[in-house]
Amino acid sequence: xxxxxxxxxxxxxxxxxxxxxxxxxxxxxxxxxxxxxxxxxxxxxxxxxxxxxxxxxxxxxxxxxxxxxxxxxxxxxxxxxxxxxxxxxxxxxxxxxxxxxxxxxxxxxxxxxxxxxxxxxxxxxxxxxxxxxxxxxxxxxxxxxxxxxxxxxxxxxxxxxxxxxxxxxxxxxxxxxxxxxxxxxxxxxxxxxxxxxxxxxxxxxxxxxxxxxxxxxxxxxxxxxxxxxxxxxxxxxxxxxxxxxxxxxxxxxxxxxxxxxxxxxxxxxxxxxxxxxxxxxxxxxxxxxxxxxxxxxxxxxxxxxxxxxxx
Amino acid sequence: xxxxxxxxxxxxxxxxxxxxxxxxxxxxxxxxxxxxxxxxxxxxxxxxxxxxxxxxxxxxxxxxxxxxxxxxxxxxxxxxxxxxxxxxxxxxxxxxxxxxxxxxxxxxxxxxxxxxxxxxxxxxxxxxxxxxxxxxxxxxxxxxxxxxxxxxxxxxxxxxxxxxxxxxxxxxxxxxxxxxxxxxxxxxxxxxxxxxxxxxxxxxxxxxxxxxxxxxxxxxxxxxxxxxxxxxxxxxxxxxxxxxxxxxxxxxxxxxxxxxxxxxxxxxxxxxxxxxxxxxxxxxxxxxxxxxxxxxxxxxxxxxxxxxxxxxxxxxxxxxxxxxxxxxx
Numbered sequence: 001x002x003x004x005x006x007x008x009x010x011x012x013x014x015x016x017x018x019x020x021x022x023x024x025x026x027x028x029x030x031x032x033x034x035x036x037x038x039x040x041x042x043x044x045x046x047x048x049x050x051x052x053x054x055x056x057x058x059x060x061x062x063x064x065x066x067x068x069x070x071x072x073x074x075x076x077x078x079x080x081x082x083x084x085x086x087x088x089x090x091x092x093x094x095x096x097x098x099x100x101x102x103x104x105x106x107x108x109x110x111x112x113x114x115x116x117x118x119x120x121x122x123x124x125x126x127x128x129x130x131x132x133x134x135x136x137x138x139x140x141x142x143x144x145x146x147x148x149x150x151x152x153x154x155x156x157x158x159x160x161x162x163x164x165x166x167x168x169x170x171x172x173x174x175x176x177x178x179x180x181x182x183x184x185x186x187x188x189x190x191x192x193x194x195x196x197x198x199x200x201x202x203x204x205x206x207x208x209x210x211x212x213x214x215x216x217x218x219x220x221x222x223x224x225x226x227x228x229x230x231x232x233x234x235x236x237x238x239x240x241x242x243x244x245x246x247x248x249x250x251x252x253x254x255x256x257x258x259x260x261x262x263x264x265x266x267x268x269x270x271x272x273x274x275x276x277x278x279x280x281x282x283x284x285x286x287x288x289x290x291x292x293x294x295x296x297x298x299x300x301x302x303x304x305x306x307x308x309x310x311x
Numbered sequence: 312x313x314x315x316x317x318x319x320x321x322x323x324x325x326x327x328x329x330x331x332x333x334x335x336x337x338x339x340x341x342x343x344x345x346x347x348x349x350x351x352x353x354x355x356x357x358x359x360x361x362x363x364x365x366x367x368x369x370x371x372x373x374x375x376x377x378x379x380x381x382x383x384x385x386x387x388x389x390x391x392x393x394x395x396x397x398x399x400x401x402x403x404x405x406x407x408x409x410x411x412x413x414x415x416x417x418x419x420x421x422x423x424x425x426x427x428x429x430x431x432x433x434x435x436x437x438x439x440x441x442x443x444x445x446x447x448x449x450x451x452x453x454x455x456x457x458x459x460x461x462x463x464x465x466x467x468x469x470x471x472x473x474x475x476x477x478x479x480x481x482x483x484x485x486x487x488x489x490x491x492x493x494x495x496x497x498x499x500x501x502x503x504x505x506x507x508x509x510x511x512x513x514x515x516x517x518x519x520x521x522x523x524x525x526x527x528x529x530x531x532x533x534x535x536x537x538x539x540x541x542x543x544x545x546x547x548x549x550x551x552x553x554x555x556x557x558x559x560x561x562x563x564x565x566x567x568x569x570x571x572x573x574x575x576x577x578x579x580x581x582x583x584x585x586x587x588x589x590x591x592x593x594x595x596x597x598x599x600x601x602x603x604x605x606x607x608x609x610x611x612x613x614x615x616x617x618x619x620x621x622x623x624x625x626x627x628x629x630x631x632x633x634x635x636x637x638x639x640x
Contacts, residue, residue, distance in 0.1 A: 017371075018366075066340075066354055066361065070368070070371050071336075118351045173360045173363065174359070177344065202360060206357060229388065258392070290366070
């Protein structure tokens, strides 16, 4: 039985094509995410759990998601993610610094893994063995290689003294049939490391209701509701009901751009209250598509407060 | 370029593969998952995950090639966004998205009492979609003459892009004249559309008169279906709709004689070298009987079929045509 996952914030970075620049999370940007600052300057703990997710690498390759089909990450791209995660003054180091500064001993981190896209060109050697992602064993070998390389780095860096590695996040929302066995084997591998696994699928996607059988420890559903598309708030209601039945969590969306209405986050908040009242115990994963909680902190104080009080 | 949102009889994967060979980046989204098997040349997923990639896709791709009248969002928001972003967009109609029932039966120069339109979308919906798409898109693609008629009055430009097949991958296996008991194969994806019930009745009757083997290829992965067809002496494709389908193209590539109904008006416009033997429910028995009586004819027609496919459906040739269409957008 795994421990409950506290409200978790997804932090995205590396190359952001929308902004056409590299994003590396630094101390001052992470600070308002760990510590809530009221306008009267009192400081209280904010998020204690973080998912670190890569967007594109410096060569514009995609590491995660269906976007891997556009231009899948190479071995060098996978290593780039690893290198930046442990870079001085950014990502994990920055998180650790802020945790230590505010004596937050409860900070835990999840790392989203690159997705081994099956149609990828030869990936390259993995520990002296070839890697061709048409082969499920090779895909698992690559994931294992990366997770172990990550853990080796983790043990060598001081960040591990201040923050806790909780586990890994599967690098894709959808689960095509050919990924099913791989996912089971990957989950088994994560448990061998005494870590936990998390999946962030879409509500109504294939196999979602079977998430425990697939070996995941936690799951948080994306309700497909953003307020300004054809998917109305009923999707949020239905996701909540489904999540309650299947002991899943829910993703809390606070986005910016064409498909996000002004009040969509408020509806998510209401739904969260409803879910908790009905005994839901799954994780809440906060995501800020097309911006970030840091940008909200800088530009929209009211929204920043709303997010804090929604926890 | 991005092809979306679904695969149609292996055609989208083949298009992407051939575009890659020409150095053009092409990704094919596929939300249709069935017994035909997983094709790793495609990005297999569902509508939800596809929709979530849309903003990245808009930044990444230059051309959006839609298939079968589907869009990611039911309100076609994705297509409109692609246009607003200044991207090139094209619709590739594939069959039951445009086979307008009333028109499929009767046109100015044809009458087809056999055609089955039970799999088609409701007529009003089809017309509404065609009006919508053609209001915003200048160009559409169809795969044959039969479909052209339904679409031509809507768009400014309609191109007939034949079904493509990589003939280097599919080697001919010409029929033997020595075989005592020929094998007839029929491979329906939709029994009603292909006329399978009639075909089965004709085969039952024929079995009383000729020593024949018959194999119905259903719910089989594509490689397995091709392996069965490779052993065939005669392939019966679709005998109702008025033109030949993908099975005919594959069978001809394998060097097999093919029976399928070609509407007379289309036959007139078709290339002279087309060796498909036209057979509808009223003529199938006679056409089949004639083929069964003459092994030499089977072999000759099969060889012509291979040649015809190389001349009209070869992947390289069709892709060059597609690239020209893209350039014209």
